[in-house]
Amino acid sequence: xxxxxxxxxxxxxxxxxxxxxxxxxxxxxxxxxxxxxxxxxxxxxxxxxxxxxxxxxxxxxxxxxxxxxxxxxxxxxxxxxxxxxxxxxxxxxxxxxxxxxxxxxxxxxxxxxxxxxxxxxxxxxxxxxxxxxxxxxxxxxxxxxxxxxxxxxxxxxxxxxxxxxxxxxxxxxxxxxxxxxxxxxxxxxxxxxxxxxxxxxxxxxxxxxxxxxxxxxxxxxxxxxxxxxxxxxxxxxxxxxxxxxxxxxxxxxxxxxxxxxxxxxxxxxxxxxxxxxxxxxxxxxxxxxxxxxxxxxxxxxxxxxxxxxxxx
Amino acid sequence: xxxxxxxxxxxxxxxxxxxxxxxxxxxxxxxxxxxxxxxxxxxxxxxxxxxxxxxxxxxxxxxxxxxxxxxxxxxxxxxxxxxxxxxxxxxxxxxxxxxxxxxxxxxxxxxxxxxxxxxxxxxxxxxxxxxxxxxxxxxxxxxxxxxxxxxxxxxxxxxxxxxxxxxxxxxxxxxxxxxxxxxxxxxxxxxxxxxxxxxxxxxxxxxxxxxxxxxxxxxxxxxxxxxxxxxxxxxxxxxxxxxxxxxxxxxxxxxxxxxxxxxxxxxxxxxxxxxxxx
Numbered sequence: 001x002x003x004x005x006x007x008x009x010x011x012x013x014x015x016x017x018x019x020x021x022x023x024x025x026x027x028x029x030x031x032x033x034x035x036x037x038x039x040x041x042x043x044x045x046x047x048x049x050x051x052x053x054x055x056x057x058x059x060x061x062x063x064x065x066x067x068x069x070x071x072x073x074x075x076x077x078x079x080x081x082x083x084x085x086x087x088x089x090x091x092x093x094x095x096x097x098x099x100x101x102x103x104x105x106x107x108x109x110x111x112x113x114x115x116x117x118x119x120x121x122x123x124x125x126x127x128x129x130x131x132x133x134x135x136x137x138x139x140x141x142x143x144x145x146x147x148x149x150x151x152x153x154x155x156x157x158x159x160x161x162x163x164x165x166x167x168x169x170x171x172x173x174x175x176x177x178x179x180x181x182x183x184x185x186x187x188x189x190x191x192x193x194x195x196x197x198x199x200x201x202x203x204x205x206x207x208x209x210x211x212x213x214x215x216x217x218x219x220x221x222x223x224x225x226x227x228x229x230x231x232x233x234x235x236x237x238x239x240x241x242x243x244x245x246x247x248x249x250x251x252x253x254x255x256x257x258x259x260x261x262x263x264x265x266x267x268x269x270x271x272x273x274x275x276x277x278x279x280x281x282x283x284x285x286x287x288x289x290x291x292x293x294x295x296x297x298x299x300x301x302x303x304x305x306x307x308x309x310x311x312x
Numbered sequence: 313x314x315x316x317x318x319x320x321x322x323x324x325x326x327x328x329x330x331x332x333x334x335x336x337x338x339x340x341x342x343x344x345x346x347x348x349x350x351x352x353x354x355x356x357x358x359x360x361x362x363x364x365x366x367x368x369x370x371x372x373x374x375x376x377x378x379x380x381x382x383x384x385x386x387x388x389x390x391x392x393x394x395x396x397x398x399x400x401x402x403x404x405x406x407x408x409x410x411x412x413x414x415x416x417x418x419x420x421x422x423x424x425x426x427x428x429x430x431x432x433x434x435x436x437x438x439x440x441x442x443x444x445x446x447x448x449x450x451x452x453x454x455x456x457x458x459x460x461x462x463x464x465x466x467x468x469x470x471x472x473x474x475x476x477x478x479x480x481x482x483x484x485x486x487x488x489x490x491x492x493x494x495x496x497x498x499x500x501x502x503x504x505x506x507x508x509x510x511x512x513x514x515x516x517x518x519x520x521x522x523x524x525x526x527x528x529x530x531x532x533x534x535x536x537x538x539x540x541x542x543x544x545x546x547x548x549x550x551x552x553x554x555x556x557x558x559x560x561x562x563x564x565x566x567x568x569x570x571x572x573x574x575x576x577x578x579x580x581x582x583x584x585x586x587x588x589x590x
Contacts, residue, residue, distance in 0.1 A: 061551075067472035155354035181469070184353030184513060185574050186581040189547035196548050210472045212501045217550050240514050253345060253488040260485060267477060268347065268484035268525060269505045301552060304501075307445055308477045 031058045032261040033173045033204040033282060034079055038088035041074050050227040051088065056173065061195065063218030064208045071227035072208055076175060079206070080107065093172065103131060104310060106171030106203075110178050112162040116151040120161045133169035150295055156187040159181045163194055174205045180214060192217050212303050225311040235303055242301035243311065245283045247273040249250040250292035258290040259283065265308070275307035318344040318379070320461050320492050321363065325374035327360040334360035335515045337374070341459065341508070342492040347483060349506035350496045356512040358496040359389065365494065378461060381567045382410060385459035385491075389466045392450030395439030399430050399449055402438050403456060410457035419457075424452040427482060444475025453477060454479050455486050462486050464495045470500065480505060491504070500573040511577050518580045521574055531583075532558040537566035545582045556582060 002061045030082045031148060032054040041049040043116070046051050049071040056062045066072040081097025092101040114123050120142065123245070128134065138146050142160050145153060150161060166174065179195065180188040195217075207218055215221055223231040223240050231238045249255045252271050259266040264283070267274045275283055284296040301309070314537040318375045327334045330588060335357045342348045342365075352358050363369040364376055366386050378384065393402050407417040412568060425431040428448040433441060438449055448465050464483065468476045487493045495506065503509045504523050511519040511526075536554050540546050541563045546555035555566065556579045562568055568574070 067474045068444060070472075182354045184356060184498075184581070185500060185577040186547070187353060189549075189578055192548040196551070210476075211499055213499060217548070219551055238570070253490075256484060256488040260481065260488075265477065266484075267480060267505065268487070269347075270507050304473055304477070307473050311474050 016153065030057070032091075033058055035091045036075065036079065036085075039075065039078055039085045039090050039092075040087040041071075041078060041083065042086040042261055047084075049078070052224070052227070053227055054229070055193050056206050058172070058202050058204050059199050060219045061199050061205040061207060061217065063215050063221040064206060064224065065210060065215055065221055065307065066208075066224035067210065069226075070224040070311070072224055073225075075204075075224070076177075076208060080105070080175065084282055098140075102174045103169070104206060106166035106174045108162045108166045108174075108179060109260070110175045110181065112158060114150045114158065114162055114165070117149060119147050119149055120153070121146040123161065124165055127165045131169035138164060142232055156183045159183060159187075159191060160194075163191065167194075167198060172201055172203055176205065176207045178209050178211070178214065179207060181211070188213070210307075215303060223307065223310055230310045231306075239301060239303055239306045242306040243298050244274045244276040244301045244305050245280045246279040246297050246299045247275070247283065247287070247294050249273070249287075249292060251292060254290070255287055255293045255294050258286055258292055262286050267305070268302070274299075274305065276301050277309045318460060318492065320363070320377050320379065322364060322371075322376045323374055325361070325376065326372045327364055327366055327369055328355070328372040331474050333515055335364070335512075337514070338515075338517050339374075340365075340510050340517075340520070342494045343507075344460070344492045345349075345487055345490050346507040347439075347487050347493045347495060347505070348508045348510070349503035350494060350510050350512065351498070351500055351503045352496075352518075353498055354510035355514070358512060358565055361510075361512065362386075362465050362494065362496055365461070368462055377560045382457070383460040383464040385454035385457070385486075387447075387450045387454045387464040387467055389469070389496075391446065392440075393438040393441075393446055393453065396437065398435050398437055399425075399441070400434045402449060402453055406453035407456040412457055420458075421525075425532050426455065427485070428452050429478070436466050439504045440480040442475075444471045444478070447471055447475065447479060448482065451482055455482075455491075459486075459491055460487065462493045464493070466496050466498065468497060468499075476502075500577055504573055509573065511573075511580070513581060513584065518584065519576060526573060526576050527571050529570060530557055532559045532579070533562060534569055534575045534579065535562045535566035537563075539565060541566055547578055554578075 023232055034057050036052050036054040039049055039052045052075060064072055078085050091105060145157055150158060180191045195205055216235055221235060247255055252273055255273055256266060264275050264278055280296050280298050287294045319341055323339050325338045326336050350358050350361055364371055365378055366384060367378055403421045425434055467479055483493050497503055508522055509526055534554055534556055536552050541554045541555040544555050544557055548551050574582055
């Protein structure tokens with residue numbers, strides 16, 4: 001079950017769609033911008049990251065998916081050069097992470113990293129000065145909000161401001177932590193337009209998330225559990241042939257109680273039930289023995305169901 | 313226990329904070345034995361709706377049907393637990409606040425500790441729990457007295473998928489026992505698990521119904537292609553573009569997709585923005 005799915009083959013193998021030409025000159029499409037090879041980090045007894053291979057190439061969006069405590073944050077900290085690996089290798093733009101590589105990186109943490117008591121324009125100017133880059137012009141709604149203190153902005157605009165600032169020095173690699181959490185679907189789609197535009201202009205993007213709606217925006221996923229890569233590939237490849245048992249019943253309450261009591265990881269979807277990774281015959285038998293009338297079928301697992309099975 | 317067939321909710325609800333309109337003419341139903349999802353981004357009005365349902369905010373207009381306060385369970389956004397108390401003390405405190413007898417309290421606490429997997433952490437300060445465990449504790453506290461109406465404000469925000477699945481199993485378990493469960497979330501893929509969905513946008517109902525009804529009510533056609541279609545509203549879905557064709561025709565280079573709630577909400581927002589602009 002927990003076999004690794006083609007981690008090393010994942011770099012630059014995806015053909016570019018028409019309209020996805022990389023416009024930045026002098027860089028091949030497959031250039032690896034960030035790379036971890038056998039990266040390992042030990043904190044005393046705790047093996048936080050265990051021989052992880054990960055690569056982000058120019059022009060692609062890679063999703064790093066993991067539960068809390070999976071090693072996701074430690075891996076990102078290694079890639080950012082904030083902690084050194086205990087073993088293995090981490091490379092940014094072909095060299096060990098350093099102050100110099102830091103200047104080619106744009107990072108948007110979940111907390112957004114903005115100065116709340118400065119205006120949007122002041123945040124932008126401050127960041128441009130720190131990077132020694134020219135200040136990008138604010139556009140659209142964000143331009144109108146240029147003189148507003150960040151703390152007075154709605155979350156959607158605050159997120160866009162954080163993006164504008166992270167992109168201000170035209171980074172080659174973007175690292176985004178749950179980039180669209182808390183915003184509505186249209187705002188989420190617009191934020192992804194910005195992320196995609198950066199990738200199409202040649203940047204590599206690494207997104208950490210544990211939400212399906214963000215995972216499905218990525219070209220490739222790397223799934224971490226207990227510090228190890230447990231699956232990698234496109235979303236379809238990660239889900240693979242994983243299945244769930246779907247239970248249709250006029251009395252979901254009784255069916256739920258029966259399966260829950262039996263210790264199965266039963267989930268509610270509308271008025272149907274789903275049991276990821278279960279055997280349909282044994283689910284049917286449990287329900288029949290409890291006198292619960294139900295139709296039982298095997299269906300493809302969702303990404304989230306697959307993830308929970310992989311991570312536990 | 314819960315009264316079967318009971319239905320809670322609101323009709324024509326408006327909520328204002330001074331001059332700010334938080335909710336305008338929103339109707340919503342939460343039936344016993346079901347999970348209803350309230351979806352929207354930051355500032356959409358989710359918390360105002362939940363507070364009005366719980367009776368902690370006075371409506372400017374409209375009516376609210378809710379059980380007596382003692383039959384309500386509420387998990388607010390944020391910690392929702394006493395961080396300086398242990399897991400046991402938190403559960404004890406919540407159970408007593410709802411007037412459980414010592415015997416009932418013992419029985420419920422044992423059951424909840426087992427169900428939430430918090431038994432091993434019962435002596436730990438709530439402030440030292442992980443985000444997922446803390447949310448499970450907050451939920452356990454809210455259901456200690458087996459409420460008729462259980463209201464949860466973004467219980468899964470910042471919670472990883474493993475804990476999220478456990479939280480959903482717990483709230484489904486409350487619904488299976490007859491409670492009406494209302495859960496707010498910013499994620500539509502999560503709302504697909506609920507029996508009914510209400511999508512809020514800037515204080516108004518954008519979409520409402522069962523997930524199937526919401527999908528069926530979306531006019532026109534949603535299509536997908538590798539390049540951005542010209543002349544119609546479009547948005548990204550991974551490396552590809554999705555677009556909404558109001559007249560139901562698929563532009564060249566695109567093909568129809570199976571609609572999901574995310575698409576339905578985007579189309580509804582696009583239509584509303586168009587209506588506003590017109």
